[in-house]
Amino acid sequence: MTDYTFPLPYGHEYEGERIRAENLRLECGGAGSRMVEWLTTAGMEEIEDGRIEVVGPDIKDASEKTTLPLAIVVKVAGSKMQADYEPVLEKQIHRILNRLQGVMHIGQRAIACLRISKAAVEKGFTLRHLGVILHKKLLEDFGRIVDKVQVTIYTGEDKVAEIFAEAENAYRFRDTRIEGMTDEETDTFYSCIVCQSFAPFHICTISPERSSPCGSYNWLDCKASSEIDPAGPNKAVLKGKAKDSRLGQWQGINDFVKKASQGKTEYYNLYSIMDKPMPTCEWVECISAVLPL
Numbered sequence: 001m002t003d004y005t006f007p008l009p010y011g012h013e014y015e016g017e018r019i020r021a022e023n024l025r026l027e028c029g030g031a032g033s034r035m036v037e038w039l040t041t042a043g044m045e046e047i048e049d050g051r052i053e054v055v056g057p058d059i060k061d062a063s064e065k066t067t068l069p070l071a072i073v074v075k076v077a078g079s080k081m082q083a084d085y086e087p088v089l090e091k092q093i094h095r096i097l098n099r100l101q102g103v104m105h106i107g108q109r110a111i112a113c114l115r116i117s118k119a120a121v122e123k124g125f126t127l128r129h130l131g132v133i134l135h136k137k138l139l140e141d142f143g144r145i146v147d148k149v150q151v152t153i154y155t156g157e158d159k160v161a162e163i164f165a166e167a168e169n170a171y172r173f174r175d176t177r178i179e180g181m182t183d184e185e186t187d188t189f190y191s192c193i194v195c196q197s198f199a200p201f202h203i204c205t206i207s208p209e210r211s212s213p214c215g216s217y218n219w220l221d222c223k224a225s226s227e228i229d230p231a232g233p234n235k236a237v238l239k240g241k242a243k244d245s246r247l248g249q250w251q252g253i254n255d256f257v258k259k260a261s262q263g264k265t266e267y268y269n270l271y272s273i274m275d276k277p278m279p280t281c282e283w284v285e286c287i288s289a290v291l292p293l
C-alpha cells in the first residue's frame with residue numbers, strides 16, 4: 001500500500017519557490033545531467049496501482065550536493081483514459097512537484113529540470129516521494145479518467161538514456177497528429193497559463209499552426225486538456241474577427257489576453273517574432289520561423 005505519510009508540506013503557496021545554489025542538495029536535468037518525464041497509458045491488468053519504484057541511486061546514497069540523471073515514467077490506466085489525454089496528464093507533473101516545499105520543477109518532456117533543497121532532504125524527502133505524490137494527486141485530480149497510477153523513477157545513466165529514446169518517439173507521435181491542420185480551419189484557439197506559477201500574468205495562445213513556445217502542448221493537447229479539466233489552465237477562446245491575418249492577430253484573442261493578464265498585455269501577434277510577438281517563458285526548445293523568401 002502507498003505510504004501517504006509525507007515529509008514535506010504541499011500546496012499552491014510553494015509554486016514558484018526557487019532553490020538556489022546555496023540551498024541545493026540534488027539537481028536533475030539542467031547543465032550537469034539530463035532529465036525526462038513521460039506519462040503513458042497501460043492496460044488495467046498491466047500495472048499495479050500505487051506501485052512506486054526507484055531504480056538506481058536515490059538522494060540518500062550521496063552525502064553531499066549532487067547531480068543525477070533522472071527519468072520519471074508514469075503509467076496510468078482507466079476505462080475512460082485516452083492516448084490524447086497523455087500530454088495533459090504528463091504536464092501535471094510540473095504542477096504537482098512544484099507544490100512541494102523544497103522542490104523546484106521547470107520544463108517538461110526531455111528538457112525538464114528538478115531541484116531538491118537541503119532542508120527537504122533533512123526532513124526525510126527521497127526520490128521515492130516524487131512517485132508517492134504523483135500517484136496521490138493524479139488520482140485525486142483526475143479520478144474521472146484515471147483508475148490506476150504506477151510510477152517508476154530511474155537514475156542510472158543507461159536506463160535514463162533508454163527512456164529518453166522511448167519518450168522521444170512518443171513525443172514525435174503526439175506532435176505529428178496536428179500536422180496539416182491550419183488556423184483557418186477552426187474558430188477556436190486555446191489559452192495556457194501553466195507558467196503563471198513562475199511568471200505571473202504570462203499567457204500563451206495556442207493555435208493549430210502556432211504551437212506552445214515550450215513545446216509541451218499543441219492545439220489538440222489543449223483541446224483535450226480543456227475537455228477533461230474545464231477549470232484548468234487551458235481555455236477555449238473564440239478567435240473572433242481577424243485584426244491582422246498576416247501577423248496573426250484576432251480581436252477575440254486580444255480581448256481574452258488583456259483580461260486574463262489583468263491588462264499587463266494589451267495584445268500580441270501569433271505569427272511575428274519582430275512585431276509584438278507572443279511572450280514566452282525561460283524554457284523554450286527552439287525558435288522556428290517561416291521566411292517569406
Ligand code: SF4
Binds near residue numbers: 194196202215280
Ligand atoms: S510556455 Fe506557454 S504553453 Fe508552455 S506551459 Fe507555459 S504557459 Fe503553457
